[in-house]
Amino acid sequence: MVTGMNGTAVDPIGAPERVHTMEVRNVHKSFGSFDVLKGLNLEFADNAITTILGPSGTGKSVLIKHLVGLLEPDQGEVMIFGRDIWKIDERERYELRKRFGVLFQDGALFGSMNIFDNTAFPLRKHTDMGEDEIEAIVNQRLKEVGLERSSYKYPNEVSGGMRKRAGFARALVMNPDIVLFDEPDSGLDPVRTSLLNDLILDMHQEYRGTYLLVTHDIRTARKVSDYVGVIWKGKVVHYGPTEEAFNSPDPFVRQFLSGDSAGPLGMD
Numbered sequence: 001m002v003t004g005m006n007g008t009a010v011d012p013i014g015a016p017e018r019v020h021t022m023e024v025r026n027v028h029k030s031f032g033s034f035d036v037l038k039g040l041n042l043e044f045a046d047n048a049i050t051t052i053l054g055p056s057g058t059g060k061s062v063l064i065k066h067l068v069g070l071l072e073p074d075q076g077e078v079m080i081f082g083r084d085i086w087k088i089d090e091r092e093r094y095e096l097r098k099r100f101g102v103l104f105q106d107g108a109l110f111g112s113m114n115i116f117d118n119t120a121f122p123l124r125k126h127t128d129m130g131e132d133e134i135e136a137i138v139n140q141r142l143k144e145v146g147l148e149r150s151s152y153k154y155p156n157e158v159s160g161g162m163r164k165r166a167g168f169a170r171a172l173v174m175n176p177d178i179v180l181f182d183e184p185d186s187g188l189d190p191v192r193t194s195l196l197n198d199l200i201l202d203m204h205q206e207y208r209g210t211y212l213l214v215t216h217d218i219r220t221a222r223k224v225s226d227y228v229g230v231i232w233k234g235k236v237v238h239y240g241p242t243e244e245a246f247n248s249p250d251p252f253v254r255q256f257l258s259g260d261s262a263g264p265l266g267m268d
């Protein structure tokens with residue numbers, strides 16, 4: 001496959017081929033003798049919210065790290081906007097990373113900066129915007145996540161839910177095309193989880209983009225996702241529209257999405 005001038009893939013006879021925003025092809029990854037990803041394939045739906053579910057230790061966070069270019073696959077391809085991120089040079093990879101917003105589990109805020117400066121950080125680092133422009137954007141984002149009156153506070157002075165919202169504001173501040181969430185609901189009570197889910201839906205509605213959430217919360221998956229992927233033993237065992245996933249006849253998918261103890265998944 002070759003890439004046309006506008007980045008659209010073109011097949012050898014000239015017909016444009018569909019390029020996904022984000023795709024992984026036959027990705028393998030081992031740590032020592034431990035095989036984590038064993039030929040993972042996923043074409044993420046563009047401009048949609050996909051949730052990835054799967055048992056603990058099955059490689060969901062490892063997948064996120066591959067997508068954002070923090071881990072290199074042993075084999076296979078990570079395609080972002082139709083380009084294999086390990087076949088481009090470091091400078092291009094760096095440019096591609098700017099099109100991502102990532103919300104890590106604990107918000108990954110800098111403890112030495114207040115919420116305003118944490119949110120402003122990507123703009124100050126990656127753009128040549130003046131402080132007035134930065135202030136306007138950051139204030140807008142903090143308002144959207146309900147933190148406009150806490151912008152002067154430091155991460156250790158606010159609740160876990162507020163840290164997540166601040167992390168979300170920071171993830172969105174560069175208008176990313178892709179937003180990755182690694183367990184956004186971890187450590188939140190059910191009401192805060194539900195409010196955060198509403199916020200994710202509202203922000204996606206407003207700004208669009210290809211969103212990927214990794215979660216253990218089945219209710220979150222049902223509420224926010226357009227598509228659900230289920231990973232087990234390093235492979236995708238199901239990927240499709242949310243309702244289809246929840247009606248899957250596959251015994252593992254059924255067990256996992258219903259949280260049932262009976263089924264192929266045990267404690268091992």
Ligand SMILES: Nc1ncnc2c1ncn2[C@@H]1O[C@H](COP(=O)(O)OP(=O)(O)OP(=O)(O)O)[C@@H](O)[C@H]1O
Pocket residue numbers: 031036054055056057058059060061062063
């Ligand atoms: N850098 C690393 N070095 C060695 N092993 C690693 C590394 N990163 C991840 N692993 C291992 O890979 C496996 C998958 O880890 P990962 O964090 O992706 O799981 P997960 O599906 O996100 O789990 P959870 O749902 O519990 O967060 C785990 O057994 C983990 O210990």
